[in-house]
Amino acid sequence: MSDPHPLAGSLACPACRGDVDLAAGAATCTRCAKAYPVVHGVPWMVEGHLGAEDDHFETVSLDVIHYINHHKDPWRLFTRGVEEDALAHILAGLDGSRRVLDLGGGPGFYADRLRQAGKEMVVCDLAKHFVMKGSLLFPQQSYAMGDATTLPFRDASFDGVVCFRSMIYVKDLPKALKEIHRVLRPGGRLCFMDRNRWSPLHWWKYRTGQYNSTIGEFPFYFTQPDLGRKLEAAGFPDTRWTGDHVCFPLLFPIPSLMKPGLRLKASQALARLLPRFSFYLVAHARKP
Ligand SMILES: C[S@@+](CC[C@H](N)C(=O)[O-])C[C@H]1O[C@@H](n2cnc3c(N)ncnc32)[C@H](O)[C@@H]1O
Numbered sequence: 001m002s003d004p005h006p007l008a009g010s011l012a013c014p015a016c017r018g019d020v021d022l023a024a025g026a027a028t029c030t031r032c033a034k035a036y037p038v039v040h041g042v043p044w045m046v047e048g049h050l051g052a053e054d055d056h057f058e059t060v061s062l063d064v065i066h067y068i069n070h071h072k073d074p075w076r077l078f079t080r081g082v083e084e085d086a087l088a089h090i091l092a093g094l095d096g097s098r099r100v101l102d103l104g105g106g107p108g109f110y111a112d113r114l115r116q117a118g119k120e121m122v123v124c125d126l127a128k129h130f131v132m133k134g135s136l137l138f139p140q141q142s143y144a145m146g147d148a149t150t151l152p153f154r155d156a157s158f159d160g161v162v163c164f165r166s167m168i169y170v171k172d173l174p175k176a177l178k179e180i181h182r183v184l185r186p187g188g189r190l191c192f193m194d195r196n197r198w199s200p201l202h203w204w205k206y207r208t209g210q211y212n213s214t215i216g217e218f219p220f221y222f223t224q225p226d227l228g229r230k231l232e233a234a235g236f237p238d239t240r241w242t243g244d245h246v247c248f249p250l251l252f253p254i255p256s257l258m259k260p261g262l263r264l265k266a267s268q269a270l271a272r273l274l275p276r277f278s279f280y281l282v283a284h285a286r287k288p
Pocket residue numbers: 057061064103104105106107110124125126127130146147148149163164165166167169170
């Protein structure tokens with residue numbers, strides 16, 4: 001007999017929230033009988049074709065893959081320090097969580113690092129080429145194609161959820177936050193890390209329309225008060241805030257050349273000094 005699918009018992013139908021049966025290698029809703037394809041072991045839990053939107057994410061995502069994969073790229077010298085510090089922030093936010101969902105995790109590079117730190121990881125992303133590529137690169141973690149606003153998981157399936165640089169692309173953030181709340185168990189942790197509109201660099205880019213010009217409907221940046229209100233409305237009453245300053249180029253031109261401990265300390269000190277102006281906003285929330 002073959003082993004059960006690692007997501008058996010945790011999937012829910014994005015259309016009606018019925019339990020999904022994965023037993024026969026296909027994902028079929030036990031309530032509305034809707035069937036979702038399971039491609040090379042990855043359930044594609046989205047309704048219909050995503051069309052242009054999916055194509056858009058594939059383009060955006062290829063850039064991400066490019067910089068993650070090209071270790072010799074000079075940009076890498078800059079980003080490596082940022083990635084290490086992001087992981088430190090995320091791990092601190094997941095305190096005690098065992099089973100963790102990386103939502104909008106792309107191909108799952110960060111999930112893999114968290115898995116190495118002892119977490120049981122599930123990656124959910126809307127871009128199918130990301131989840132497919134990731135499932136080949138990192139077979140030790142589970143993948144599902146799914147939308148943050150209609151998560152294909154049962155209630156209370158996770159001890160922790162990570163959203164790193166992904167929610168800026170979600171048009172209906174309040175809906176996604178409610179979904180995150182639903183799939184977390186009581187006491188579960190959310191670590192949310194994304195671009196801060198009030199960081200000087202982002203503020204300037206925002207003002208000059210550098211990101212928003214291409215896809216204007218997406219929020220693309222967050223501010224602490226606005227995100228705080230949305231988290232509270234979704235059922236996360238007390239969020240702990242911190243920030244990541246490290247990649248603000250004028251302060252740390254090449255973060256990778258600094259010792260990691262020193263870099264993180266410097267970033268944390270700056271976050272205390274200038275809590276609202278960090279490059280990334282980091283929110284650590286807990287479902288009561
Ligand atoms: C910039 S990438 C970040 C990937 C990864 N978290 C990282 O930091 O390397 C943004 C990711 O969010 C995903 N995404 C965007 N909208 C989404 C949605 N509604 N539901 C799930 N994933 C989404 C995209 O497909 C993409 O992989």
